[in-house]
Amino acid sequence: ATLWDAATGTQLCELQRHSANLEAAEVFPFGSKVVTGGIDDLAVVWNATSCEPLLELRHADWVTGLAVLERGATVATITSDGGVALWSATTGEQLHLLVQPTPHQHGQLDFGLLPFPLGDRLLTFNVREAIIWDVADGRPLRRLVGLPTGGVHGTAVSETGDVLAVCSGSAVAVLDSRSGNVLYSAAQRSSQGAPPKRCFVAVTFGGLLDPDGLGRGLSWKQLLRPAEIPTRQAGARRR
16 A cells, blocks of 8 residues: 655555555544555554554454544454454454454455444444444444345445435435434436446435436435425436
8 A cells, every 4th residue: 555645646655564455445534544454354553654554453354444433543344254343543452343244255245334424423234234333332323224125235424424325226215314214215217217236325515416316416404304305307317
């Protein structure tokens, strides 16, 4: 992995500790640290100034996703067998194992995680379920129900963390993240009018881009008041 100065485009250093390809990288708040994860079953926390490794977080399978939480105090990792863990970014101690790994399903299923803006909550999802977790104590706050069938393939969260969009099957569902209530749902369609092979969540400034195939953007405020959303839009075009 290579660190670059975002202002000047200057290469700062090479991060050399992994023995195989990298799958994920995240920057800590204020750019003080970086964490990387790879198929060598390792996540490494780096000092972004000296480019020296600070911690090694060892796993039993490939590290395929990362999130920095609680203002940089905690790192979440997800592995290719579906396991999700929370780690201290100071000591390297594993704090909580949120989702048990399933080694026999290595690389066969979709898994993912999504941090909430304040870093106090984390969404984990796979083909079976989606769960919002409290990061501080590692307890599940809510299992999301009422989602379209077909497994979760994409997610997005509003800037305030109040609204959560989940792409499942060939539809998008928008939920109140605190209550879990489904606020809005819409089936997606391709340009030929058929359901796509895989749904998607596209985020635009302040909301979602074309969640219902009507060629429009819907703000998070609109999605909180679904009864006020027009059912169609003049001149709207399908993709």
